[in-house]
Amino acid sequence: xxxxxxxxxxxxxxxxxxxxxxxxxxxxxxxxxxxxxxxxxxxxxxxxxxxxxxxxxxxxxxxxxxxxxxxxxxxxxxxxxxxxxxxxxxxxxxxxxxxxxxxxxxxxxxxxxxxxxxxxxxxxxxxxxxxxxxxxxxxxxxxxxxxxxxxxxxxxxxxxxxxxxxxxxxxxxxxxxxxxxxxxxxxxxxxxxxxxxxxxxxxxxxxxxxxxxxxxxxxxxxxxxxxxxxxxxxxxxxxxxxxxxxxxxxxxxxxxxxxxxxxxxxxxxxxxxxxxxxxxxxxxxxxxxxxxxxxxxxxxxxxxxxxxxxxxxxxxxxxxxxxxxxxxxxxxxxxxxxxxxxxxxxxxxxxxxxxxxxxxxxxxxxxxxxxxxxxxxxxxxxxxxxxxxxxxxxxxxxxxxxxxxxxxxxxxxxxxxxxxxxxxxxxxxxxxxxxxxxxxxxxxxxxxxxxxxxxxxxxxxxxxxxxxxxxxxxx
Numbered sequence: 001x002x003x004x005x006x007x008x009x010x011x012x013x014x015x016x017x018x019x020x021x022x023x024x025x026x027x028x029x030x031x032x033x034x035x036x037x038x039x040x041x042x043x044x045x046x047x048x049x050x051x052x053x054x055x056x057x058x059x060x061x062x063x064x065x066x067x068x069x070x071x072x073x074x075x076x077x078x079x080x081x082x083x084x085x086x087x088x089x090x091x092x093x094x095x096x097x098x099x100x101x102x103x104x105x106x107x108x109x110x111x112x113x114x115x116x117x118x119x120x121x122x123x124x125x126x127x128x129x130x131x132x133x134x135x136x137x138x139x140x141x142x143x144x145x146x147x148x149x150x151x152x153x154x155x156x157x158x159x160x161x162x163x164x165x166x167x168x169x170x171x172x173x174x175x176x177x178x179x180x181x182x183x184x185x186x187x188x189x190x191x192x193x194x195x196x197x198x199x200x201x202x203x204x205x206x207x208x209x210x211x212x213x214x215x216x217x218x219x220x221x222x223x224x225x226x227x228x229x230x231x232x233x234x235x236x237x238x239x240x241x242x243x244x245x246x247x248x249x250x251x252x253x254x255x256x257x258x259x260x261x262x263x264x265x266x267x268x269x270x271x272x273x274x275x276x277x278x279x280x281x282x283x284x285x286x287x288x289x290x291x292x293x294x295x296x297x298x299x300x301x302x303x304x305x306x307x308x309x310x311x312x313x314x315x316x317x318x319x320x321x322x323x324x325x326x327x328x329x330x331x332x333x334x335x336x337x338x339x340x341x342x343x344x345x346x347x348x349x350x351x352x353x354x355x356x357x358x359x360x361x362x363x364x365x366x367x368x369x370x371x372x373x374x375x376x377x378x379x380x381x382x383x384x385x386x387x388x389x390x391x392x393x394x395x396x397x398x399x400x401x402x403x404x405x406x407x408x409x410x411x412x413x414x415x416x417x418x419x420x421x422x423x424x425x426x427x428x429x430x431x432x433x434x435x436x437x438x439x440x441x442x443x444x445x446x447x448x449x450x451x452x453x454x455x456x457x458x459x460x461x462x463x464x465x466x467x468x469x470x471x472x473x474x475x
Contacts, residue, residue: 034475035098044096046111048473052090052175056083057464064090064467065115065177068323068419071449071463073412075393079461089114089129090177090469107139109153109167115177119236134187137166145196155186156206156248157320159296159310162259164194164204164252170298170308172347173359174423175443175467181421182345182363183322184294184312200255206248212240212269213319215326217387217413218380223334224272243270243287258299266291267316269328271336290316290327290338304351311344318367323419325367329382332372339382340368355430361423367416369452383452387413390456414451414459421447425467437473442466 035042052064059078060067064087072078090113097108116132137151153166160168172179179185186208194204214225226238233239247266252259267290275283292314299307316338318325328338345363352358369383379386392412425443432439449461 041097041099044098045094045474046096047093048091048471049088050091050469050471051086051088052467052469053086054084054176054468055466058461059083060463063087063115063177064175066445066465068178068181068421068447069325069416069449071447071461073392073414073459073461075395077395079393080395092134094135103143105141107141109135109137109139111135135166139166141165147192147194147196149192150190152187152189153192155184155188155190155208155320156192156204156250157263157265157294157312158183158185159261159298159308160252160259161298162254163196164192164202164250166192170296172345172361172423173349173357173427174361174425174445175441175469176423176445176465179322180345180347180361180363180423180445181321181323181365181419181447182310182343184310184320184343184345185322186320200253202250202252204250204252206250208246208248210240210242210244210246210267211319212242212267212316213324213327214240214329215382215415216330216380217382217384217415218374218378219330220332220334220374220380222274223330223336224274225270225328225336241270241272242268244268258297261296263294263296263312264291265294265312265314265317265320267327267338269316269336269338273334286335288316288328288336288338290314292317292341306347306349306351308345308347308349310346311342313342315340317341317343321365323365323416325365325416325419326382329370330380331370332374332380337370337381339370342366355432356426356428358426359423362421364418364420366418369417383415383417384413385452385454387415387454388456389414389451389454389459392451392457392459412459413454414457417450417452419447419449421445434475436475438471439473440468440470442468 035044058072059081060070092113094111099106111134112131113134114129114131116130118130121129133152135153137149137153139149141147147165149166154169158169161170162168172183174180188209190206190208192206194202196202226240229235229239250261250263252261269288269290271286273284273286292312294312296310316327318327318341321343326339328336331337343365347361350358371379371381371384374380388411392414423445427439427441429437429439445465447463451459
């Protein structure tokens with residue numbers, strides 16, 4: 001079949017289905033060597049080369065990774081402007097290293113793309129963006145079922161397709177590099193210990209890098225929760241002053257009808273109360289416990305479809321949702337308050353043919369109100385009903401060529417209550433064989449943001465996004 005005819009069939013499918021993405025799978029045709037040998041180690045290059053585009057009905061000023069919590073309010077300036085971008089920055093390079101002794105299998109894995117920006121990065125001429133680490137870790141798997149892995153990898157909170165080890169994660173098929181609302185994930189430094197209890201069950205513990213996300217309105221003075229980055233950290237952002245690592249525990253079962261998980265998250269937040277007068281007991285450090293429980297399931301229906309359902313509920317879990325809702329806020333007494341939240345996602349992947357995969361994804365993230373009132377009657381915390389939201393849909397007045405000024409009238413203190421999103425997409429493989437995989441895909445996404453009501457208004461926001469991707473995967 002000729003390439004023009006194939007593209008015509010793909011275009012007709014796009015019209016009929018709506019919009020859809022690509023499978024990042026290893027080619028099934030393994031004819032010829034797929035690895036390089038270096039002493040006692042097998043090296044497998046991995047990666048793909050991508051040409052991609054995105055259209056958004058509201059301007060996020062974002063590349064291939066959307067800012068779900070940052071979609072503009074409908075009648076604000078950016079809500080009245082569309083956004084279009086071309087990008088090749090999701091292209092990926094990496095290497096898999098594998099070695100073996102009589103009783104241990106060793107694995108090293110490195111994966112990187114270009115979805116980061118340095119202080120000199122811009123899109124004016126050379127488009128010189130920076131290489132970033134996605135994953136880089138080493139693993140030792142003993143023949144008795146015990147495995148230890150360390151480095152930067154997906155958080156163990158992410159649902160697996162099988163087992164509890166890295167490289168087995170069930171990642172949404174989206175072209176959007178921020179994936180989908182309700183997806184639980186992080187990629188961060190961790191140490192993971194797991195034990196295979198039987199041929200169908202595992203138990204695991206992961207010690208992971210901590211970081212707290214924070215939001216507060218009318219925050220009282222006298223507390224410190226973070227500092228700008230210092231040596232080898234980004235000096236233009238704040239880092240929380242953490243007391244201990246995050247802990248993730250997981251039980252996984254494969255009884256013969258799917259992969260099932262139960263998982264738990266434990267966190268410790270810290271703040272510094274500064275009280276030089278001694279009136280409130282003097283300056284001191286305070287810590288607060290947070291965490292959540294979750295579950296996930298991955299099921300295959302013959303070779304025609306896959307279903308994933310996952311969810312997480314607790315306090316201080318915001319950073320493990322893809323929308324990055326806050327973990328904590330502050331009360332009228334300057335004490336830290338972990339925010340209660342819930343996250344959930346469902347994905348159905350349909351393998352319509354050996355060449356075509358279609359996916360449907362729905363997800364939601366919800367942050368509960370954590371608000372209090374000062375002695376002076378001011379609303380403090382997250383989602384306070386005493387805060388004015390009447391400027392959220394107001395156009396801004398520019399004070400210079402690319403410099404938005406203050407709103408013409410009103411203020412915007414709206415805190416997000418919920419985000420809900422639906423995605424539909426497909427990936428069509430034009431070729432898959434010994435020369436690699438060439439595929440293309442489309443994705444459509446609709447997202448709605450609801451905020452907590454305040455004085456004067458209850459603003460909402462929505463965005464429609466369309467994605468295109470063309471990729472060539474290494475064999």
